[in-house]
Amino acid sequence: MPVNFQPADPASLLPIDGVRLGIAEAGIRKANRKDLTVVLLDEGACVGAVFTSNRFCAAPVQLCREHLQADVGTRAFVINTGNANAGTGDDGYSRALATCVALARRLDLSPQQVLPFSTGVIMEPLPLDRLVAGLPAAIADAHASHWGRAAQAIMTTDTVPKAASATVQLGGREVSITGISKGAGMIRPNMATMLGFMATDAAIAPALLQPLAQRLADASFNRITIDGDTSTNDSFVLVATHRAGNPVVDALDSPDGRALLAALEQVSLTLAHAIVRDGEGATKFITVQVEGGRDAAECQLVAYAIAHSPLVKTAFFASDPNLGRILAAVGYAGIADLDPSRISLHLDDVRVAVHGGRDPAYQEADGQRVMKQAEILVRVGLGRGDATDTVWTCDLSHDYVSINADYRS
Amino acid sequence: MPVNFQPADPASLLPIDGVRLGIAEAGIRKANRKDLTVVLLDEGACVGAVFTSNRFCAAPVQLCREHLQADVGTRAFVINTGNANAGTGDDGYSRALATCVALARRLDLSPQQVLPFSTGVIMEPLPLDRLVAGLPAAIADAHASHWGRAAQAIMTTDTVPKAASATVQLGGREVSITGISKGAGMIRPNMATMLGFMATDAAIAPALLQPLAQRLADASFNRITIDGDTSTNDSFVLVATHRAGNPVVDALDSPDGRALLAALEQVSLTLAHAIVRDGEGATKFITVQVEGGRDAAECQLVAYAIAHSPLVKTAFFASDPNLGRILAAVGYAGIADLDPSRISLHLDDVRVAVHGGRDPAYQEADGQRVMKQAEILVRVGLGRGDATDTVWTCDLSHDYVSINADYRS
Numbered sequence A, B: 001m002p003v004n005f006q007p008a009d010p011a012s013l014l015p016i017d018g019v020r021l022g023i024a025e026a027g028i029r030k031a032n033r034k035d036l037t038v039v040l041l042d043e044g045a046c047v048g049a050v051f052t053s054n055r056f057c058a059a060p061v062q063l064c065r066e067h068l069q070a071d072v073g074t075r076a077f078v079i080n081t082g083n084a085n086a087g088t089g090d091d092g093y094s095r096a097l098a099t100c101v102a103l104a105r106r107l108d109l110s111p112q113q114v115l116p117f118s119t120g121v122i123m124e125p126l127p128l129d130r131l132v133a134g135l136p137a138a139i140a141d142a143h144a145s146h147w148g149r150a151a152q153a154i155m156t157t158d159t160v161p162k163a164a165s166a167t168v169q170l171g172g173r174e175v176s177i178t179g180i181s182k183g184a185g186m187i188r189p190n191m192a193t194m195l196g197f198m199a200t201d202a203a204i205a206p207a208l209l210q211p212l213a214q215r216l217a218d219a220s221f222n223r224i225t226i227d228g229d230t231s232t233n234d235s236f237v238l239v240a241t242h243r244a245g246n247p248v249v250d251a252l253d254s255p256d257g258r259a260l261l262a263a264l265e266q267v268s269l270t271l272a273h274a275i276v277r278d279g280e281g282a283t284k285f286i287t288v289q290v291e292g293g294r295d296a297a298e299c300q301l302v303a304y305a306i307a308h309s310p311l312v313k314t315a316f317f318a319s320d321p322n323l324g325r326i327l328a329a330v331g332y333a334g335i336a337d338l339d340p341s342r343i344s345l346h347l348d349d350v351r352v353a354v355h356g357g358r359d360p361a362y363q364e365a366d367g368q369r370v371m372k373q374a375e376i377l378v379r380v381g382l383g384r385g386d387a388t389d390t391v392w393t394c395d396l397s398h399d400y401v402s403i404n405a406d407y408r409s
Helices: A059-070 A089-107 A129-141 A149-154 A208-217 A254-276 A296-308 A308-317 A324-332 A365-369 A400-406 B059-070 B089-107 B128-140 B147-153 B205-221 B253-278 B296-308 B309-315 B324-330 B364-369 B398-405
Strands: A019-024 A035-043 A046-051 A074-082 A114-121 A161-168 A173-182 A195-200 A235-240 A284-294 A344-347 A350-354 A374-383 A386-393 B019-024 B038-041 B047-052 B074-082 B114-121 B162-169 B171-181 B195-200 B235-240 B285-293 B342-347 B350-354 B375-381 B387-394
Touching: A019 A129, A035 A344, A035 A365, A046 A208, A046 B114, A046 B350, A059 A089, A059 A114, A059 A235, A059 B387, A074 A089, A074 A149, A074 B296, A089 A114, A149 A161, A149 A173, A149 B162, A149 B342, A161 A350, A161 A386, A161 B019, A195 A254, A208 A235, A208 A254, A235 A254, A254 A284, A254 A324, A254 A386, A284 A296, A284 B364, A296 A308, A296 A324, A296 A374, A296 A386, A308 A386, A308 B398, A324 A374, A344 A365, A350 A365, A374 B162, A400 B309, B019 B128, B019 B147, B038 B128, B059 B089, B059 B235, B089 B114, B089 B128, B089 B309, B114 B285, B147 B162, B147 B171, B162 B205, B162 B296, B195 B253, B195 B285, B205 B235, B253 B285, B253 B387, B285 B296, B296 B324, B296 B375, B296 B387, B309 B324, B324 B342, B324 B375, B342 B364
Parallel strands: A074 A114, A195 A235, A284 A374, B074 B114, B195 B235, B285 B375
Antiparallel strands: A019 A035, A035 A074, A046 A235, A161 A173, A173 A195, A284 A386, A344 A350, A344 A374, B019 B038, B038 B074, B047 B235, B162 B171, B171 B195, B285 B387, B342 B350, B342 B375
C-alpha cells in the first residue's frame, strides 16, 4: 500500500483538448493485461522532453531523442509495459523503429512524428508482432477522457495508478493540466521516473517547452530516489496543445509564466511524490532537507547520501531512532572539507544532534515518536552557507527485497 | 551462515612474538559478552595504519591519528565493541582519551603510546566507567596465543570470528603473520572493514610500515562492499615486531619484499573476503571484475556501481538471471563517454551480452545455472583499454533488512 496516497478518481482527471489516449491488451509479457497505450496529439501541439542520463539508455529513448531532433512535430506516443527494450543492441533499435513505423502508417504520419516508450524487463527482445497487432485496438480506444485508463496501463510494479490534474487562470482563461506517471523501483535521477507524461491546453511559446520540461523534472522527478538505480528508460514529456485560448506564455518570469509554472509544478511534484509513496515495499515517505550548504549541489550530495543509505532506510523501516547512521552518511557524502562540529540534525521538530554530537537535551522517546510516523522530515544543517536542497525517498523493507527477488517470476 | 567460510581453528593461529592479546567482559552494551580487548606490543614494534575516509570519523579514530603523529611508538591497543563512540562530539573525544590514559597508567606508558578502537552503535555515550573497570581483567588475560579469543571479542553483527595466519621464509628465517578482522555491515571503503589488525614478527624497516599498510588495505579491505555505507570507525593496523631474526626488509621490490608482501596479502585478502562472506544476510559471494577500462579508477567505478545496486543484489539473492540490471548499472556508473555497443558481460564462463546487447547464443538456462552457485564471477568488458579492477561483494537478502531493522533491539 502506498504511503498516504489515494489514486485520483479517474472522473476527476481533466481532459486536455487536443490529446486523446487509448489502451489495449497486447500480451507483451502477460496475457489479460492492459499493456499498450497510444497518445494522439492534434496538430499544433508542442513537446519538451527529458530522458535518462544512463549511458545504457534503451532503444526507445535513443529514438525519442532522434525524432525530437528531426523537429518535424510530435503527433503520437506509443507506450508499452512488460518489456524495456533496453540492453537489446541494434535489434532492439530496429524493433522500436518498426513500432513507430507501424503506428505512423495507421495514423498517416511520418515515423519521426511518433515517440516510443517502453518499460519492463531489460535485455529481452521486444515482442514486436504482438505489440503491432495491438495498435488498432489502442487507436480505436482513443479518447480525451482516458487519462485514468492510461495511468493504469503504464504500471509495472506500481500498486496504484498515478495521475493528477490542476487548473490555472492565464489572461482570464482557465487552463487545464493533467499528468500521469509510473515507477516504483529502479528509481533515481536523472531522470527519476521510468515514465511521466503531462499535458496542458495552454498556449506556450514552443521554445519554452524544453526548458520548462527540464525545470519541472529538476524540481520533482529528479529529486526523488527509491533505490539509487538509474533506469535505462526514464522519460518525461510535457505537451502543450495551445487550445485554451490564453495569451501565449512566452516567458517564465512573467505573471502568467509564474502562475503556469506553479500549476505545472503542483502536478509534477504530486506525480513524483506518488512514485516515492508507492516505492517498492515503502512504508514511510521521507523528506530529506539539507540546509546551510555552500551551494545546492553539495546539499543535494548529502541529501542523496542519506536517502540512499541502506542502514538509514532500514532504520526508518523499523521506526528505530538509530540516528547516528544519518550522521555517518553525512560524513561520507563527499564534502572533503566538511567540519563535523558544525553539523546539526532535526527529525521533524526534534533536535537530535548539534555541534556534531548528540544534543544533550535529546530524549530517545522524542526521536521514537517521530520515527513511528508515516511521513518524516529529516533536516540536516551543514553550517557552511545559505544554500539548501531537498530530496524525497522511502524506507527499505522486506517487501523491497521480495518484490525485486521475484520481479520476473 | 557465512558463504564458504570456516572460522580458523584457534589453535592453528600463529602467535606473533612480541604481541599479547587479552580480553574481558566489561558490559559495554550487554552483560556476559566478551567486549573488551587489549593488545600489548613489546618495545620495538612498528605500526602502519589506515583509517576511515568518513569526515564524521569517530573519536577513537581522531585519537589514533593524533597518537600516531606524535611518533612516540605504539605499545598497546584498547578495543571495545557495543559502542562506536562516534557522533559524540567533544565528550566522546574526552572519553576516548580517558580510556587511553587509564590503560597507559596501568602499563606505565604514555597515553600517546595507546591506540583506541571502538565499534558498535553510533551517537551514544561510551560507558567509560565500565570500560575502565574491565581493563585489569583484560590485561591479566594477555597472552600471545589469544588471537582466536580476540577475533571473537571484537565481533558485533559478525556471525563468525575472522582470523588467519601465514608464514613465509625471509633470508632463511621463517616469519609468521597473523591477523583478525570484524565487520558485516556498514561496509564500504575507504576503509572497508570496521576493524582489522595484523601482526608479523618480521623485521621491516619502520618507514615501510605505513606504505605497506596502505597497499594491503587498497588490495583487500578497500575493495569490498556490503551495503555501500562507509563506517565512521574503520581502522586497519599492521604491526611488525622485528623478532623473527630475518634480514631487515627495506624495500618492497626486493625478493624478500615481494615474498613478504605476498604472504601479508594472503592474510589481508582472507580477512577482507571473510567480511563479505559473513556480510549481513549474505547468501552469495560475488566477485565483480571489470576489464578493458582506460584506467583502474573507471573500472572500479563500474565495479562498485554493480556491487552497490540493490536491484543487482536482490537478483543474486533470488538466483534470478535478470542480468539487464547489471548493464543498467554499468550505464549509470559515471563514465560520460561510455560506448554501450562495446560492452560485454560474462557470468563465470557464460557470455551473456556482447556489443551491448544480449548474446544471441546466450541461453537463460546457462545464466540460471551460474546464478544458483554460492560463488559467482561477474566479468564486464568495457572495450576502452587495458586496465582492470576487482571488487568483492555479497547479495541483498531479507536477512539484511531484518538484521539492520533490529540492530539495537
